[in-house]
Amino acid sequence: MGVRATVMGAGAWGTAFAMILATAGNEVTLWARRPEIAEGINNTGCNPDYLTGTHLPGVTATADPDAALTGAEVVVLAVPAQQLRANLAGWTMPAEAIVVSLAKGIEVGTLQTMGQVVHEHGILRDRITVVSGPNLADEIAARQPATTVVAGWDRAVAEQVGAVCRTPWFRPYTSIDVIGCEIAGATKNAIALAVGMGMGRGFGANSMASLITRGLAESTRLGESLGADPHTFAGLAGMGDLVATCMSPLSRNRSFGEHLGRGLSVAEATTASRGVAEGVRSSTSILALAHRQDVEMPIVERVVQVLAGELSPDEAIRTLMARETKPER
Numbered sequence: 001m002g003v004r005a006t007v008m009g010a011g012a013w014g015t016a017f018a019m020i021l022a023t024a025g026n027e028v029t030l031w032a033r034r035p036e037i038a039e040g041i042n043n044t045g046c047n048p049d050y051l052t053g054t055h056l057p058g059v060t061a062t063a064d065p066d067a068a069l070t071g072a073e074v075v076v077l078a079v080p081a082q083q084l085r086a087n088l089a090g091w092t093m094p095a096e097a098i099v100v101s102l103a104k105g106i107e108v109g110t111l112q113t114m115g116q117v118v119h120e121h122g123i124l125r126d127r128i129t130v131v132s133g134p135n136l137a138d139e140i141a142a143r144q145p146a147t148t149v150v151a152g153w154d155r156a157v158a159e160q161v162g163a164v165c166r167t168p169w170f171r172p173y174t175s176i177d178v179i180g181c182e183i184a185g186a187t188k189n190a191i192a193l194a195v196g197m198g199m200g201r202g203f204g205a206n207s208m209a210s211l212i213t214r215g216l217a218e219s220t221r222l223g224e225s226l227g228a229d230p231h232t233f234a235g236l237a238g239m240g241d242l243v244a245t246c247m248s249p250l251s252r253n254r255s256f257g258e259h260l261g262r263g264l265s266v267a268e269a270t271t272a273s274r275g276v277a278e279g280v281r282s283s284t285s286i287l288a289l290a291h292r293q294d295v296e297m298p299i300v301e302r303v304v305q306v307l308a309g310e311l312s313p314d315e316a317i318r319t320l321m322a323r324e325t326k327p328e329r
């Protein structure tokens with residue numbers, strides 16, 4: 001028996017998630033900010049801007065947030081991290097709905113995770129869940145097998161969301177480590193920028209593996225300082241997502257880093273990007289969070305310096321390699 005589910009945000013991941021929900025037998029409404037996107041979906045059955053060849057049977061689109069939200073039992077938030085708070089302020093959330101956050105980022109200024117932003121908006125913690133894992137939208141849209149983690153403060157609610165978004169090719173696991181999944185999801189984008197920079201400089205698998213592994217170590221340190229379970233970082237939302245993102249040319253964050261590594265400016269890389277690369281804004285807030293928590297994050301620090309134009313990718317790599325020798329753990 002399906003539920004009435006609404007996805008707020010018709011970018012790549014919002015569109016693919018709407019397709020998952022419809023395939024799983026739910027009644028799905030997809031809110032698009034731009035009316036022409038909603039019209040395109042309703043008229044052709046495909047999103048004209050994102051995942052363009054993907055058919056979305058059973059998905060009805062609208063550009064009216066009230067129409068989208070009225071009566072929804074599950075509300076999926078799929079707008080970029082830095083835009084979530086402003087969007088929530090203009091929306092009337094259904095009183096009893098379960099909320100699912102898809103964005104992978106840390107809010108600039110408040111240093112809050114998306115779950116915290118949603119909670120601050122007045123949603124009870126027990127009704128908030130986040131989805132995070134190795135989920136490149138293009139592959140999900142092509143119905144390639146993938147797994148993910150649905151994390152919620154209330155395990156039963158996470159299980160409910162897991163059941164609602166389960167399809168033959170999309171297998172959700174559940175977790176109660178919301179903060180761990182969110183920190184893992186946000187930091188992997190910053191690490192993917194670093195990996196991309198290395199690839200843009202022409203480096204191979206050794207460099208990539210070194211950055212992934214040490215990136216995971218600093219991500220885990222930050223998570224633990226905030227009360228996360230370190231095991232989460234070895235799981236799908238941690239290592240799983242990091243590997244998928246850093247290995248795939250489909251990743252916007254890795255591609256953005258590659259552009260920087262090849263000598264493009266941040267502005268040029270932004271123009272070349274085919275969607276939001278969350279790590280570009282969130283690297284700064286992740287580093288600020290690390291400073292607040294007194295946690296060392298040398299890779300993220302170098303990424304922030306490159307994005308700010310204070311270091312070249314070559315200098316970033318050189319200074320990372322010049323750090324003092326120390327025990328691995």
Ligand SMILES: NC(=O)C1=CN([C@@H]2O[C@H](COP(=O)(O)OP(=O)(O)OC[C@H]3O[C@@H](n4cnc5c(N)ncnc54)[C@H](O)[C@@H]3O)[C@@H](O)[C@H]2O)C=CC1
Pocket residue numbers: 009010011012013014015033050078079080081083087102103104105135136137138274275276278
């Ligand atoms: N694309 C992917 O493979 C995955 C993305 N994510 C995360 O999901 C979140 C959304 O990403 P995507 O859908 O991929 O991004 P996208 O770049 O494909 O689309 C962004 C969407 O947000 C809309 N948007 C932009 N500014 C807005 C604003 N001010 N107010 C409302 N809507 C606005 C755009 O019109 C577009 O529909 C990000 O946090 C991303 O890290 C997570 C897993 C997979």
Ligand SMILES: O=C(CO)COP(=O)(O)O
Pocket residue numbers: 104133134135136137189192241244245250251252253254276277278
């Ligand atoms: O989060 C993602 C895969 O899990 C998508 O990564 P990008 O945002 O870098 O494309």
